[in-house]
Structure formats: structure tokens, C-alpha cells
Amino acid sequence: MAVRVTEDEVKKIIDWDGSTDIEPFITAANQIVNQVCLDSGYSDDLLKEIERWLSGHAYVMTDQTPSETKAGEATEKYQYKIGLFLKQSKQGQMAMLLDTDGNLAQLSQQLEDGENPSITVSWLGEDYNDDTDS
DSSP states (O other): OOOOOOHHHHHTTSOOOSSSOOHHHHHHHHHHHHHHTGGGTOOHHHHHHHHHHHHHHHHHHHSOOOSEEEETTEEEEOOOOOOSGGGGSHHHHHHHHHOTTOHHHHHHHHHHTTOOOOOOOOOOSOOOOOOTTO
């Protein structure tokens, strides 16, 4: 399934460094949303929002926002509760909040508990049957 969000939409929810390609994070988020959220019957708009926030989460995991910045005498601190996996970023927490069926929260908890979540691949094409040898 084609990705639902654009790089510009994801950049609105992250502190983008100006050079990192956002596309791989969108692709990864799209795969996760397709795997764990499609059966929930969410609207296309909600799936898009979940994918956007999950894309932002994937990005910030590689470019962590500091909890404190200092310039000379000025210091700025940010405080928010974080955890592991999807709980590790504000974007991941928002993706879980939007997924009201709890699919992403369950996935995150399974990973935190050391379980291997099951991932399946389905063939959506038609079987090729070569009858020319008959």
C-alpha cells in the first residue's frame, strides 16, 4: 500500500535537522501501520495521522532531542515522561494515543517484555499456473 503522508507533513511534528531524508522513516511507519492497524477499521484520515506520528517517532529515535540546552548563561529544560519503544518519544506516544484499539501499545509492550511479535506476509496476487506442459 502506498504511503499516506508526505515528508513535509512529518517535518511539521519533528525538529528536523535540515538534511536527513525523511522517506525511510515514512516507509517504515507505513509498514507498521499496514501490519498492525488496518484491521481496526480506522478511516483513511486516522490511518494517515497514525502513520505521520509514527514516522516522526522513527525519525526522532535516530536524532534525539536533548532534554536540556545551554547557551552561555541561558538554559532551557524540557520535561516529559518517556519509556521504551513507542513510549520513548512524544511522537510515539501520540501515535499510540491515536490508535484507540491499542494495536501499537500492544506491539510496544510485547517488545518491552522481550516477546517476538508475530509479523505475517500475505500474497495478494494470483497464483501462476503454467498449463502449457499438458
